[in-house]
Amino acid sequence: MVGCFESSSLDRWIDNQAINEIKLTIDGNELTIPAQSGIEYKFDYGKHTLTYNNDSLNFIVKPAKFGTTSFINSTQSNYFINTVVYSTSNVSQEEYDKISQKELKNLSVMVDGEQAEIELPTVEINDVFINKMDTYWDYSFDEPFPKKLSQKLNLPKDSYYFEDKRKLYREMDFLDYLKNDGEDEAISFPY
Template sequence: MKKIKYSLILACSITLCSCFNGPTSQVRLIDNPTANEIKLVIDGKDVVIPANSKIKYTFEYGKHNLAYNNESFDIVVKPVKFDGTGIINPTQSNYMLHTFIYATDNTSDETFDKLYEKTLNKVDVIIDGEQVQIELPVKVVNDFFIEDEDNRWDYSIDEKIPDEISEKLNKNQSYQARKIKMYRESEYLKFLKEDWLEEEDEVSFPNKPKKLSEINQYVFPKLDLESITCNEGKKYLQDTLDKWQQLFTLTGSDFDSKYEGLGGYDGMLALRDSKKLCPTDKDPEQTYSKAISPLDEALTKGRDIYFFIVK
């Protein structure tokens, strides 16, 4: 552990970069870190990713079907307010988000140690066939969609972690920065053997992929129209759901032009404002407010998510 601490006490600078996203589509890296070729079916089209390789795929805004290993689900690819990036991981392989600490030479050991301790997580590791738990400055993720909205990183799988970073500092100013590097599991194990593990150790990380039917993040909710006793609210919500169904038939710029009024900021405001249709005297049990709550929550939670799973 100590070896890495001192090898990373360096002068620091931060270079920010951003990714350009087209106005009607979203490009995603589809990665296959396994030793076998895989086939992902997107909208009925076979997309083959060779072993230990990756491809880029452009998704137009709108509804798509993804199938893998005889399972499938529907997604909606949509615009977001703030740009983001991510990786599609059909095999649900393990990816590691390892935190490095960069610090100026005048950073005290006490300051560094406190920063380092905050990066540690208890992680399950299989060493020579035995599963144990150790502390490492890493987070293990194996989701089908690995999005930076939920898992922040500074350097992706094919970006090298720099030996040093630089920042404009005042003379004698102490400075520290945390940077996160994403690794494929095989590459991360090589990295661990440089500083944490013995070369002869047989090491892996547990992996329990979910069935696609069990992936439930950002699901478009089912709403109970029959529970609404306020007719004005029921009609408004039915019209809104009809518009959503129409939206799911659109793609590209057509989808983009209609989305803001339903799922964007304007749409969320309109949904909340519709509560005025059912004041307390018309809806004493607040059945309308309760009925739209799951949709309001889903739109808020999924505001900055490109891939919205629909069931």
């Protein structure tokens, strides 16, 4: 039972990072999701069926915990959460490398058509439901990563400060980010 002032539905973004529009159905309603964009969709609490490309998925919509952000990845495309470590300028390169090392993960990639692994401060996600509570990010795919952070710090002399920030990327945007970050090889991600 829902109280008088409580909503009985939940709005969720349905994302499409493909270069073409896609068509899917939710509970028999056909939706067209624009290319490299998405739509907001209102789900009533309860059971639902999502069908895409002749595959169906049954799921239940419940009230969101703590108002967390999530979205639907109906094509099960690859999304990436990349971590950047921001630090005060007095951190030595050795200490910065040690701090950054904790974020590194091995990712399977295709390099010039050959399977390989690279080490990046990145997590790959291709679930149908991507929830910020499960895979935390500070900046979504439509928000830029800041060049620097500004904070007032009262640090003791000879101390330093660092902070990890995470950004969610669609696959093509992440490949562009890698290219702009100096990755010379032609990388793609297996599905």
